[in-house]
Amino acid sequence: MNKKSAEPRVQEQLCRDVERVLFSADEIQDRVRGLGKQIDERYAGKELLLIAILKGSVVFIADLMRAITIPHEVDFLATSSYGASTSSTGIVRILKDLNEPIGGRHALLVEDIIDSGHTLAYLTRLFSARNPASLEVVTLLDKPSRREVEIDLFWTGFSVPDEFVIGYGLDFNQKYRNLPYIGVLKSEVYQPGSE
Numbered sequence: 001m002n003k004k005s006a007e008p009r010v011q012e013q014l015c016r017d018v019e020r021v022l023f024s025a026d027e028i029q030d031r032v033r034g035l036g037k038q039i040d041e042r043y044a045g046k047e048l049l050l051i052a053i054l055k056g057s058v059v060f061i062a063d064l065m066r067a068i069t070i071p072h073e074v075d076f077l078a079t080s081s082y083g084a085s086t087s088s089t090g091i092v093r094i095l096k097d098l099n100e101p102i103g104g105r106h107a108l109l110v111e112d113i114i115d116s117g118h119t120l121a122y123l124t125r126l127f128s129a130r131n132p133a134s135l136e137v138v139t140l141l142d143k144p145s146r147r148e149v150e151i152d153l154f155w156t157g158f159s160v161p162d163e164f165v166i167g168y169g170l171d172f173n174q175k176y177r178n179l180p181y182i183g184v185l186k187s188e189v190y191q192p193g194s195e
C-alpha cells in the first residue's frame, strides 16, 4: 500500500471542521471497556436495564453494552432540548418514551454528555416516580463548568472543557455523529464570521 492511500487512516480521517481531537477512538474504547467492567461488578446478580437517551448516546451504548458481560436489557428514550442551538434551553421534551415499565428494575441511564444538567435532572425525577429498584447515571462526557443543576453522576468517561464537542454520537445540527473520535468543532462552523 502506498503512503498516500494509508494517510487518511493514520490521521483518523480528521474532519476539516474539527479544531482538534480530544479523545481518539482507541482512548474511547479503553475507557468504555473500563466502565463496562465497573458496571459488571456493581450489577452482578441484578436485573440491569440500560436506558439510552437518544440520539447522542447511541454510539456509546452500542459499545458499552458489548463491554458489559452480565445479562442485561436495553431500552431507548428520545428527548430534545438543544434544537439547532449550541446551548441548552433547559426545556426537555420527551419525543419517545420507554417501551417497558422500569418498576423494581435496576435502571442505568446512559448519556453521551451532561452540560447544564437539565435533561438528567428532569429524567431522574420522571424515572424515580416509576419506582425502579435503583436509578443511576453513566455519561461518556461531563462538562462540569456548564452545570446549572446538581446531578449525582455515578460514572463519567471523561471530563471536557467548555468547548463545542462533536463525534462518537455527538452532533452539531445533526451532523458529525459518525466521527470515530471526539473533537472540538471549529467556531467558524457554528459562529460564521468568527474566524
Ligand code: PRP
Binding pocket: 053, 054, 055, 056, 057, 079, 080, 081, 082, 083, 088, 111, 112, 113, 114, 115, 116, 117, 118, 119, 120, 170, 171
Ligand atoms: C444533548 C445530550 C444530553 C443533553 C445534555 O442532547 O445528549 O441529552 O443535550 O444537555 P444538558 O445537560 O444541558 O441538559 P440533545 O438535546 O442535543 O439531543 P441529541 O442527543 O439527540 O443530540
